[in-house]
Amino acid sequence: MKRFKKFSLSSGSKTKLGKIVMIVLVALNKVYLDEYQSYKFCHLREDLK
Secondary structure, X not given: OHHHHHHHHOHHHHHHHHHHHHHHHHHHXXXXXXXXXXXXXXXXXXXXX
């Protein structure tokens, strides 16, 4: 556990890892928002019927 922490805090991998994590989070966020919007939209359409 300590070794992993040391590794993730080393300057070279930190920026790369940070970028990857950010990209993944943004991608997941976008997918989740799209799913949520379409889900809400479907329910709104059902209510209007």
